[in-house]
Amino acid sequence: MSVDWGHVFASRVGGMTASEIRELLKLIDRPEIISFAGGIPDPDLFPTSALARAYEKIFQSNGGAGGALQYSITEGYTPLREWISEYMGRNGVNVGLDGVLVTNGSQQVLEFVGKLLIGPGDKIVVTRPTYLGALQAFSPYEPVYLSIPMEEEGPELAALEAALAQKPKFFYLVPDFQNPNGTTISLARREAILDLCTAAGVPVIEDTAYSELRYDGEQLPLISALDCARNGGVLTNVIYCGTFSKTMVPALRIGWVNAAPEVINRLVLMKQAADLHASTINQMVMHDVVSQLFDSHIKVLKSHYKERRDAMLAALEEFAPPGVTWTKPEGGLFVWVEAPDSVNGTALLARAIKESNVAFVPGSAFHADRSGHNTLRLAFSVTKPERIREGVRRLCGLLKEYT
Amino acid sequence: MSVDWGHVFASRVGGMTASEIRELLKLIDRPEIISFAGGIPDPDLFPTSALARAYEKIFQSNGGAGGALQYSITEGYTPLREWISEYMGRNGVNVGLDGVLVTNGSQQVLEFVGKLLIGPGDKIVVTRPTYLGALQAFSPYEPVYLSIPMEEEGPELAALEAALAQKPKFFYLVPDFQNPNGTTISLARREAILDLCTAAGVPVIEDTAYSELRYDGEQLPLISALDCARNGGVLTNVIYCGTFSKTMVPALRIGWVNAAPEVINRLVLMKQAADLHASTINQMVMHDVVSQLFDSHIKVLKSHYKERRDAMLAALEEFAPPGVTWTKPEGGLFVWVEAPDSVNGTALLARAIKESNVAFVPGSAFHADRSGHNTLRLAFSVTKPERIREGVRRLCGLLKEYT
Known part of the structure; x- marks a missing residue:
């Protein structure tokens, strides 16, 4: 006999499921993809030299x-x-x-x-x-x-x-x-x-x-x-x-x-x-x-991220087909898009990666009740403005087919 | 009305209790104390220059x-x-x-x-x-x-x-x-x-x-x-x-x-x-x-820790009163002492810190059933051999009173 793992797991383990979206997003690590998926900060904006100096000081301390x-x-x-x-x-x-x-x-x-x-x-x-x-x-x-x-x-x-x-x-x-x-x-x-x-x-x-x-x-x-x-x-x-x-x-x-x-x-x-x-x-x-x-670095971040948010909102204004709406956030990293009810975000993501080299996160993952199938989260934080415009153009091209 | 925190905690929180030993051990951060309490490695033996160089390389990478x-x-x-x-x-x-x-x-x-x-x-x-x-x-x-x-x-x-x-x-x-x-x-x-x-x-x-x-x-x-x-x-x-x-x-x-x-x-x-x-x-x-x-560093650690283990075992041999027994570990960081049944480890620790400037961890903490009141854990890893001998001498002086 050996351990039947499925049998010994605690009941709470049933609530922990792998995400199909996570599997899809494993496919986006190619340079030709414009990704609005990761809700992550831009590594080019990290306070790298201050960090390098801080580690160095620790090892040089008396x-x-x-x-x-x-x-x-x-x-x-x-x-x-x-x-x-x-x-x-x-x-x-x-x-x-x-x-x-x-x-x-x-x-x-x-x-x-x-x-x-x-x-x-x-x-x-x-x-x-x-x-x-x-x-x-x-x-x-x-x-x-x-x-x-x-x-x-x-x-x-x-x-x-x-x-x-x-x-x-x-x-x-x-x-x-x-x-x-x-x-x-x-x-x-x-x-x-x-x-x-x-x-x-x-x-x-x-x-x-x-x-x-x-x-x-x-x-x-x-x-x-x-x-x-x-x-x-x-x-x-x-x-x-x-x-x-x-x-x-x-x-x-x-x-x-x-x-x-x-x-x-x-x-x-x-x-x-x-x-x-x-x-x-x-x-x-x-x-x-x-x-x-802390304070001076936040100022630097804000100037860059503001420019990217503005680029994303402008591109949506320019390219979004009728029936698509979006939020105008005053900060943060994300714009939220609501597509017509006929759009399924997860299916759209699969097409977007394959046909248009653009990625995002389908909004249903953010609903405890699994609603929101027609919503999309777009992160603007790691993409330069001109790439944001191009990515939104491609995504809206796909969305047009549903409206 | 405001939140009654005790009322909203999940039942599992009842299993999480602060340790009286932890409170006692807060008192040992004085240089005159010889501490066998911390089950921790010796910071003098850390591979510090390799670590410093590794952090440095990360910030210098192309x-x-x-x-x-x-x-x-x-x-x-x-x-x-x-x-x-x-x-x-x-x-x-x-x-x-x-x-x-x-x-x-x-x-x-x-x-x-x-x-x-x-x-x-x-x-x-x-x-x-x-x-x-x-x-x-x-x-x-x-x-x-x-x-x-x-x-x-x-x-x-x-x-x-x-x-x-x-x-x-x-x-x-x-x-x-x-x-x-x-x-x-x-x-x-x-x-x-x-x-x-x-x-x-x-x-x-x-x-x-x-x-x-x-x-x-x-x-x-x-x-x-x-x-x-x-x-x-x-x-x-x-x-x-x-x-x-x-x-x-x-x-x-x-x-x-x-x-x-x-x-x-x-x-x-x-x-x-x-x-x-x-x-x-x-x-x-x-x-x-x-x-x-990895391999060469383990060799360095072993040579130092072996010397300390040997010093602790020799000191126990020299000073321990009759009725006190201890383990002879082939490795690791700890010797385990069993004192006569009349000894309460936690009470002994309070006396040891106050009267003899020596510390250890009472063994009862390591028993799921709270038995082992007369056991003591002695860590030899952060103390030099001559201090180990002196610490064991002091501790055994106290133990003598119970035998």
Whole structure:
């Protein structure tokens, strides 16, 4: 006899399925493809020389590099946590060191939120659409999803109220330039969400991966900041998910979570059990780099990404056939396209790669309820403006056949 | 109303408790303390210049550092996986690239094993004592532990057989120089464990954190290698947990898991949901360093650690009062002391820190059933021989009072 693996897997493994889209996207790593698929930052814009110098300094330091290479405390490198605490304070969120845990990107925060809060069959609230990675992080904990439609101003409040009446464990949202559809939640809607969730005793999970990347209009207060303002300056009802992956560099895998100390205490135990701590040397390097150039680097990113967003919106204006609509995001990395109902995004992707050398992510992957078959996510972050125009031209050529 | 966090936590959070020992050990970061507490490698022995040069090379490469700083595939950096596959082959474990996943140290493998296999109330088998970090990784998935006593040759077979009759999900063990007690499982016992587990259809989880650090005697075949030999060269019934933390350096957080492809497939989805991938740059650096000096560096480590182990055993021989016994490990980082029943390890630690400036880890933490109150784990890895002698002298001075 030998092990029958399918038989010994825990039931939660059933919620983890390979994505057909992931298989399709393996085909796009050819130079002739114009890809709007990856929701990733442009490597040409990474602060490479500052990073090189930061690693170098670690090995040249008087005390030796031993500390940077050794096990370290689970909570994270103290100077980095101090920087985060100070940065959050500037954004209206007051947290002491006992309210900060460094993680492997904000993806790990989502994983921990699932582990902390979801029991099998528990209801959780997400927007429709929502971030695919959040669904992947939550699903193994076997929740029942309640999906709230997104309007231009944010989640539909009547639907949220109805969902909260079902006693969900939390409401997960991306307030600014949401992945995938670029929507930003208005200030009034942020206040209303906090009103409703607080009244129901339901935590808000605020994922701010793109919040720093605003190209037009004014920065809106974080829901975490509104929560602090209502609670004597203390972060109370919101778990804030932060990351340096979009603002600095993803490969160091450094993000963080802020929450009330009683939540952070549990997350520290979880982090210790999961992988002890984030890479010591990478935390030290990230601290060095953000201390030097966080604000100036964001300015550089914004000028480039704004130009690309503008190029994508202009190209859609120029080439999109009637019946195709799209969002006009004020920031972030994504434009969201809604095609006529006759379009199936996954089938379109297969054709687009094969016939037109252009790629994107079909929107259905971002729907907990698998709706949105006719939606497409286009990332403009890694493509130069002239290539963006050409890619949109090709994609719209295909779309014309359906309208 | 606001969020009542205690009320919204999932039931699994109840299994995650802060350790009183961890609180005590926060007190030992003073130079006058001789600490045998940390099960950590000696930072003076890290391959620091090779690491410095590896980071430097990444930033000087012709193609630029972009790839090292960008998101990368979940499975891990391909050349590192190739190195691991080749290394495992030399150790009798044949796995292709589809049998290798790079993780954040082997701690993350243990976390994933828990998530993959344990449903609430499932039985799992561990040794008594066993690695504390494994208990921390498994407990949030709410298992029922079946603890098998350890004899000199390894787990007691009659107890294992009785445990397997209860249809557990897996048997977790450390074959070589086990943390905490330094025991090595004999070849005959490895074969017998594999016989019994395979007959019962129960997977073995083999954690080899210390296996390369053997100071006397001959290396024994891995249980993974025995499994391969029985199954036409194919790893079938064992999940192998590997790490570079003890052989190279911990702070890069690079370990790996080998298993049958159908298991690795699931673990890749789990890794993607948990934190996308291990740090790209750190994987590239680790690949560079292990390719250059893995074997020669292990030789250096062994010569130093052997000297320290010998110093600790000699000091115990010299100073230990009657009624105190200890293991004579052939490798690894730990000696395990059994004191008279009147000794409570945790109380002794508090006294040892306060009165004698010496620290260790009380053994009860390594018992799933909280037994072993009179046991102590002494790590010899970060202390020079003359300090080891002095520390053991002080500790034995205290122990004398109980005998």
